[in-house]
Amino acid sequence: MCAFKMYVVVLLFLFATLSTVDSVEKWSLNYIYTALSKPVELPGIHEFTAMGLMNDKQIDYYDSVSKKKIPKQDWMREKLPADYWDKGTQSRKSKEQWFKVNINILMDRMRHNNTDVHILQWKHGCEIDRQSDGTFKFIKGTDQYSYDGDDFLAFDDANMQWVAPVVQAQPTKRKWDGVQILNQYTKGYLEKECVDWLSKFMAYGGKEVSRASPPRVYAFAKKAKTAGHVRLTCMATGFYPKYVIMQMKKNGVPLTKRDGVQSTGVLPNDDDTYQIRMSVQIPEADKETYECSVNHVALKEPVVVKWDGKCCDCTQVTGVIIGAVVVLVLLLTAVSSMLVLWKKGKIFAGKKGDLPATGIQAPLNGNGNGTAVLNMPGQGSNKSLEREAMLANGGTKDGASSTDSGNVIQKYCQLFYCIFLNADVSSAVPGQGSNERLEREAMLANGVIKDGASSTDSGQGSNASLEERQC
Known part of the structure; x- marks a missing residue:
């Protein structure tokens, strides 16, 4: 599992680059x-996954479990015949x-x-710009492969040849x-x-796909690891498309990396929207x-x-200390009072100076109705014992392999796109998840409760050409 750690740094960075607010007339299909x-034992993470x-x-x-190509947009389901999906399914099985x-x-x-x-990944597609006269201008095409999150092979469209960034890819390039x-x-x-x-596809569902959603913006601080500092x-979350500009400002002046500003970059949510944190x-x-300043195409x-x-x-530690002191004082007071009463013989049966029955002595006293009570120190229910044992081992019953699972999920997100659209694993990747969870976190921080032939598989490329591409 140590090899997993080698790849964490490359996770999600393809989508972590900030961009300016781009023209809504730019379109892409990938x-x-x-x-x-x-296989891995994780919900929603399959041995093979494909998506358009x-x-x-x-x-x-x-995916390799359902083995069926399905539409994820209503307009895809309405506009394309059943034969399209049947042929597409066969193509993806191949x-x-x-x-x-x-x-x-x-x-x-x-x-x-x-x-x-x-992990082996393949991404291919195109990007165009729709001109004012309604015509399309080709911008670029993408056809690239990655292995374990590292670039393996990419097609140079201009020179019509493959580019191998690593030695192990050279045999494939030559072939x-x-x-x-x-x-x-x-x-x-x-x-x-x-x-x-x-x-x-633009003619079928362009209006729905191009519908922009504005970001919801929050500013909050939490205690930093460095003493006397906060982070x-x-x-900003819930926005679409993903192009956004975010700035952190101090007295109206934008802060930069030189000032220590860190960014997650733009990351996908689980509802086709995006999020970013700085x-x-x-x-x-x-x-x-x-203050936080955010600009997006959906905003005027x-x-x-601010x-x-x-x-x-920041006050939690102080509050815990104060609470502990109060409890300690009350405990000392109670013990002192009991000690006085005990010395006066007003509490505890038996001779003066006898200690109350505890542990093994307890059964000798019974419980007042003829039944012996075993109060062995440290003994409790099976649930509490299991919980205690799991906590002592640094795990939980439902998450005993959470560390390995998290690493697998992180590797699964390498280079191209985070495949979480059918997986409820958002909590395993830092900074990623549902809008509701993100907004709840922000509100609590602010003290508020509230993808045969080309026509067979919708532009994905023929299976014959792919089969020729043996590594």
């Missing part, structure tokens, strides 16, 4: 395939088998065994470049076929004016939220 070297994304919004889905063969080839080449989980007809097909797919499918956080560490006693003007100067958990 298909993403993810294959694991072996239009403007980063999921439009279809397939791709699933291709991935099983090739992930094993790559594992052998990388000298990896099956002890650890390894694929040796069949120029396949490279010609790949270029044609990216620049023509993919664009045709995208334009068709001020700006959070944070900076500041002195707890800082009385300057801090930037949203500005920090109220409060830290939601």
Whole structure:
């Protein structure tokens, strides 16, 4: 499992780059395939998953359990016939088998065994710009592979050849470049076929996909690890599309990385919207004016939220200390009083100076109705004992393998896209999850309770050409 840790740093960074608010007339269609070297015991995480994304919004889905390509948008279900989905299902079953063969080839080449989980991903698609006269301008095409979160192979559309960033990918590059007809097909797919499918989908459901959702913005602070400091956080969530501009400002002046500003980048929520957080560490006693400024295509003007100067958990330690002192004083008072009464013979039966029955002595006293009571020190119910044992081992009954699970999930999110759309595992990846949980966290922090032939598989590329691509 140690190998898992090697990949954490690469998680989600493809989607972690901030962009300016882009034109809503830019459109994209991408298909993403993810294959694991072996199954994992995690809900919603499958050995093979495939999905289609239009403007980063999921439009279809397939996995190795259901083995059926299904629509994820109402307009896809309404506009496309049953024959489309049947052929698409067969196409993805074929791709699933291709991935099983090739992930094993790559594992052998990388000298990896099956002890650890390894991941092979493929992403391909196109991006266009719709002109004012209604025509489409091709911007770029994407066809790339990754292995265990690292770039493995990518198609250079301009020069019509494959690029191998790692030595282990060189044999594959030489083999694929040796069949120029396949490279010609790949270029044609990216620049023509993919664009045709995208334009068709735009006509079917463009209005729904392009509907923008504005961000909800929050500013809150929590105690930092450094004594005497707090970490001020700006959070925007629930926005679509993903292009957004966020700034943290001090007295109206934007803060930068030089000031210690950290960003999660733009991450997907589980409802086709996005989120982003920025944070900076500041002195707890800082009385300057801090604010969060967020701009998005769905906003008429930037949203500005000022920090109220409060830290939601800074007083917790102080409160615990005060409470402990109060309890200690009351306990000492009670013990002193009992000691006095005991010395006067007013409490506890038996000779003066005898201690009350405890532990093994307790059964000798009974419970007043003829039944002996065993009060063995440290003994309790099975549930409490199990809980105590699991806590002592640093785990919980339902999450005994939470560390390994979290690492597998994080590896699953490498390079292209976070496959959480059918998985309730949001809590395993830091900073990712549902809008409701994010907003609840922010509100509590502020003290408020409140994806045969090309026509067979909707622009994903023919199975014949894929089968020729043996690694």
